[in-house]
Amino acid sequence: MKRPIVLIIMVSMILPFAFAGEMDQSKQIPTRDEIQEQYRWNLADIYPTPEDWEKDFAHVEKNIDVLKRYKGKLGKSASNLEKCLRESEELERMLDKMYVAAHLLKDQDTKNSASQAMASRIASLNQRFYQERAFLWPELQTIPEKKLNQFVQSSDYLQQYRHAFDDMVRQKEHILSEREEELLAMAGDMAAEFSGVREALTQADIVFPQVKDDEGDLIELSYGRYAALLESKDPEVRRNAFKGMYGTFDKFKNTSAAAYRGSVKKDIFYAQARGYDSCIEMALDGDNVPVEVYDNLIATVHEYMEPLHRYMNLRKKIMGVDELHLYDTSVPIVAESEVKYSYEEAKNMIIDALAVMGPQFQEDAKNALNSRWVDVFETRNKRSGAYSWGTYDTHPYMLMNYNGTRNDMFTLIHELGHSLHSYYTNQRQPYATANYSLFVAEVASTFLENILMNYMLQTIEDKNEKLSLLDQWADNIQGTLYTQVLFAEFEREAHSLAEQGIPLTVESLSKTYFDILSSYYEGVLVLDEEYALTWSRIPHFFRQFYVYKYATSICASTALSKKVLDKEPGAMENYMDFLHSGSSDYPIELLKKAGVDMSTPEPIANTLELYNDIVTQMEALLAK
Numbered sequence: 001m002k003r004p005i006v007l008i009i010m011v012s013m014i015l016p017f018a019f020a021g022e023m024d025q026s027k028q029i030p031t032r033d034e035i036q037e038q039y040r041w042n043l044a045d046i047y048p049t050p051e052d053w054e055k056d057f058a059h060v061e062k063n064i065d066v067l068k069r070y071k072g073k074l075g076k077s078a079s080n081l082e083k084c085l086r087e088s089e090e091l092e093r094m095l096d097k098m099y100v101a102a103h104l105l106k107d108q109d110t111k112n113s114a115s116q117a118m119a120s121r122i123a124s125l126n127q128r129f130y131q132e133r134a135f136l137w138p139e140l141q142t143i144p145e146k147k148l149n150q151f152v153q154s155s156d157y158l159q160q161y162r163h164a165f166d167d168m169v170r171q172k173e174h175i176l177s178e179r180e181e182e183l184l185a186m187a188g189d190m191a192a193e194f195s196g197v198r199e200a201l202t203q204a205d206i207v208f209p210q211v212k213d214d215e216g217d218l219i220e221l222s223y224g225r226y227a228a229l230l231e232s233k234d235p236e237v238r239r240n241a242f243k244g245m246y247g248t249f250d251k252f253k254n255t256s257a258a259a260y261r262g263s264v265k266k267d268i269f270y271a272q273a274r275g276y277d278s279c280i281e282m283a284l285d286g287d288n289v290p291v292e293v294y295d296n297l298i299a300t301v302h303e304y305m306e307p308l309h310r311y312m313n314l315r316k317k318i319m320g321v322d323e324l325h326l327y328d329t330s331v332p333i334v335a336e337s338e339v340k341y342s343y344e345e346a347k348n349m350i351i352d353a354l355a356v357m358g359p360q361f362q363e364d365a366k367n368a369l370n371s372r373w374v375d376v377f378e379t380r381n382k383r384s385g386a387y388s389w390g391t392y393d394t395h396p397y398m399l400m401n402y403n404g405t406r407n408d409m410f411t412l413i414h415e416l417g418h419s420l421h422s423y424y425t426n427q428r429q430p431y432a433t434a435n436y437s438l439f440v441a442e443v444a445s446t447f448l449e450n451i452l453m454n455y456m457l458q459t460i461e462d463k464n465e466k467l468s469l470l471d472q473w474a475d476n477i478q479g480t481l482y483t484q485v486l487f488a489e490f491e492r493e494a495h496s497l498a499e500q501g502i503p504l505t506v507e508s509l510s511k512t513y514f515d516i517l518s519s520y521y522e523g524v525l526v527l528d529e530e531y532a533l534t535w536s537r538i539p540h541f542f543r544q545f546y547v548y549k550y551a552t553s554i555c556a557s558t559a560l561s562k563k564v565l566d567k568e569p570g571a572m573e574n575y576m577d578f579l580h581s582g583s584s585d586y587p588i589e590l591l592k593k594a595g596v597d598m599s600t601p602e603p604i605a606n607t608l609e610l611y612n613d614i615v616t617q618m619e620a621l622l623a624k
Helices: 050-063 066-070 078-108 113-132 136-140 145-154 162-170 178-191 193-205 223-229 235-251 253-273 279-285 291-303 305-319 343-357 359-370 406-428 438-459 463-499 506-521 529-536 548-565 571-579 587-594 602-623
Strands: 007-009 210-212 218-220 374-377 386-389 397-402
Touching (some): 078 145, 078 386, 136 162, 178 253, 235 253, 253 279, 253 506, 279 291, 291 602, 305 463, 343 406, 386 406, 406 438, 438 548, 438 587, 463 602, 506 529, 548 587, 571 587
16 A cells, blocks of 8 residues: 555665675776676566556556546445455556666666656656545545444455554544545655655765775775775775765755755644644654654663763774774774675575574575575666665565675675565565565564674684674664664754754754764764764655664564574564564564564663673673
């Protein structure tokens, strides 16, 4: 019933290509045709030819108003309701395939005008479809609950909508009249343009300067290369990369502020239109998550600042410096962390690590990595970052910008976790409950990261390499829990300011972000004033109150992976049931069935205790 989820890992974690094996290292970002076919995703699995895409487009365009024949008749019989939902599903599934195919094509080359046109066409058609069926949910809510239950009991097909209908009753006060829902649907395309402006600015229009790498050669700065340069041992390389990145964003800060301001105003508009007291209440209500969960997350993290400060002070000690800038915190602490893994080596390591999950899971992972589900390497004009995306009628796809670092290997298994989650859900769930909530989306990805980390720590004996792995684990928790909660805190405050009528300007956004950043790192890191502009670099802020789910997910996956690794009776079976469960229940309830209760602060505190233990292990290794 919703647009397919795009599962994205933080852009800052993605590194450029620089490895031996599949292709030669280069100072220039390669073009797509320079990459071997086996390392490019096969979009023909969705549509063999452009003509097939056009055929579906024409079919949906021709039949876009067929649902209107059921308008005013849904409550007359279970048969009418079933026929309407079946026809709606048929068109939705076609729209999903066209939408994903067009956007995957666009993401592999963001400057390709033909792909941009396809994406624009399907966005408009998609908008028209949801406008045409805007009557559906308002009319459904006029059917008496008892009668609706009788319809569901009389039809095997309608059984799959039981949870959706129950959820509709729960949110009944926020579903508007038919005309109002139609108007909101009409506004959707326009509302999405704030994110579109941001994407056009940051992916197509921004040009980064040339900076020097470790060899003293001038290279073109990019999102992919930025993170790698921050790992340089040379402080000037790190500093210049930081200045180049933030100096570029500084030139566009007013445009960035205008785009984000518009996005927040859009959030406020929808919250007020649907009768919510705040944007955060509306954003969390879709998953039936109490706002207290969000607030508890922030409060619990603030109770555990001491381990974070210990970690930063440990970095100072290892690096032998008195002052540590935020841009210094990605430097590998030992030489072993610089080891490269070709893509083939990374795949083999991942498959070996997944033996603990059982032979079927291992075989499914192998198939995903060897069947051109993955677009592996960074190429010119390709979208930065990494994600997993697909539809109910296709296997998932993974976008990578692989460069051979160990971090890239963990990014690969992260996206593999997403893809297998979707793969398993689509196996067992009908279309109506296959599109799982973003609240649980990051659980499967970070779960597999924990499995790989455990495998590597068990198989590696060298002290320095083990120290490097522990450092990566600590850094991962820092980035996925501490940093995402920092982002979540900023997002809450920015929306609160706007809801109070305080303008979101470059100055107010920058002050808000820098004040929160200081509350995490003041006294242990040097915080350069340019970091106040970080809000302009984070694409996730255009998906309101999304980033906190990274933090809740890593806490849930830490608890669940520990149960599996400890061979707790029933743990693996419960986890596989979770992977197959889609949106058949509310996300917090699904996680409870799997074995973790995210409505309490306990999983958050336990993950932060683990972080504290990792830092203690690092201190002990260094003391030897």
